Amino acid sequence: MSERRRKIRTGTVFTLLILLLLTGIWLEINAGYRKISLEEMWEIFRGGGGKSVRYTLLNLRLPRVFTSLLVGVGLAVSGCVIQGVSKNEMAEPGILGINAGAGLFVAAFFVFVPKGSVSLTILLPILAFTGSMAAAAVDYRLALTKQGISPRRLLLMGVAVSTAVSSVTTILMLRLPDSDYAFVQNWLSGSIWGADWKNVRLLSFCFLILGAFIFYKTRTLNVLSLGYQTATGLGAEVSGQSVLLLGAAIAMSSLCCAVGGGLSFVGLVCPHLARRLVGPNYRILVPATVLTGAVLMTYADMISRTLLSPNEIPVGIVAAVIGAPYFLYLLIKT
Template identity: 35%
Template sequence: MIQRALLRKQRLILLILLALIIATVVIGMGIGYSSLSYDRLIPTLLGQGTFKEEFVLFSVRLPRIVITLLAGMALALSGAILQGITRNDLADPGIIGINSGAGVAIAVFFLFFPVKAGPFVYLLPLVAFIGAFLTVCAIYVFSYNRTAGLQPVRLVLTGIGFSMALSGVMIVLISSAERAKVDFIAKWIAGNIWGSDWPFIWAMLPWLIALIPFTLYKAHRLNLMELSEPVTIGVGVPVERERIVLLLTAVALAASAVSVTGGISFIGLMAPHIAKALIGPRNQLFIPIAVLIGGWLLLAADTIGRNIVQPDGIPAGIMVALIGAPYFVYLLLRK
């Protein structure tokens, strides 16, 4: 039974985060290489803008804003799941190699399997999922011990090792590729929001619509899995089955995000921690908050990054890393 005071606090935090997201969206719509005055935003949204205003808003700004918001939500939820099932506060889809596995799969697909633009957009999340799934299977095998079960510290260390190895594979793949394709993969590695068009949103949205409610449905199981393994088994939870199902959920969320945003780390690390600090460790309470925090973090990072240096800006992945890397070191030292 969740206390009413905690539920009220959760609702208040959610409202504040929604207001913060709306404010950042409005700021993001108005600033950029092609300026759009704020007094023209509402007329343009209502279809009363000039051709240039409508093009800038509907073809350039809004798709990118929606993509970064959704991707940040997916990465935050993926990180929350990984931290729960591994009982390790340092787990993150970027740190433990899931993003790198998705990236290698996308690079192979992009370099060696030429596909028309239409199907390419919708195949990307699936290709990224396959790459991330194979990577996480290998990490799981190397982290699992028959007597002790899944070892959280070994999982993080193994994941970091796989991430470095896969980065090397990526360099080998692009070393003999065409210049245009190398530029695309380099942007992906840097975490540049490259899939900033409406079809990418429609390709990514079904994954979130299905997996966010599913994770909230599994929140109680996640609470139990964060206890010691004997206790979890003692209350009747099939640990290995639940862990595999939730691990696949985390992989699918991360893969759907990085397939259109590139290799972005640390969102899945920071957002769950901030949410737990605000409302506590109970998954039913902190997961909705973590999802909104993740969306806002990536949206804010991209909005700041693309306006610091004109016209190309700084990739969102680098902006997030500038904040996330020191935070990771802090957590590592604390733990």
């Protein structure tokens, strides 16, 4: 394929993804009993509009839309980086036990800390981040060899750690009262529970910094994809750069866990779809993964809210239904 045709194809892909995202945002805003027209939205943004529709749009629907969108972006980029560093196309935050580590700390909090003693909104992201980092540190240490990270060992150790941690989490949950058990179970299944402007601002600020760092390191990701020996021969500090990139990916995924629970397969599917659309160059792949993750989670969240309305399906289940067949396809292919 010539360079000109490649640029045209890439531009077309990005345009279609943006159109799909805008359509998904519009559909999710109107995923409810009360439909909001473009004229009403414009009036509200100008400072007018009725109190009820204004409250519905600004306090309920837009925070939910942006939260699900940002969670999709964070998980997709995290999966893209983890796959690039480990050189393992099966790798993603959920499979490597990062979600399980966050879930263990959240469950332990509900079991051992009295309710009302601290703010859940403040502490939950810290717990999820700490649990994710702990699980990732164990995975990294067990997968590390003299030649760097072993992709096969990383996957196998991640599955083992995830299984062990999930078992401990289940044991802890048996001690919870029904209300706390239901909350933790919904959290583990993937539920956009923290849909408010505070979390939107937090995710936006953190993802802006982490995303800029990852995009700055896309050249390093391209070099790492060539293999340990080749990357070392080109002057890359493989171990140090891998730790930095994995740290950024884990930070993004842990923040997503804190707000969106134990979402699986988003970080697996989106990088692969983006790679098929735009190719393996990370300078193009990372932005394409951002859009793919945003599109997938926006539509998954809309389906979770409307499919069995007025009841709501945990968005993690919808994402898993979309991602599981693709994961099986990858297993069969390899």
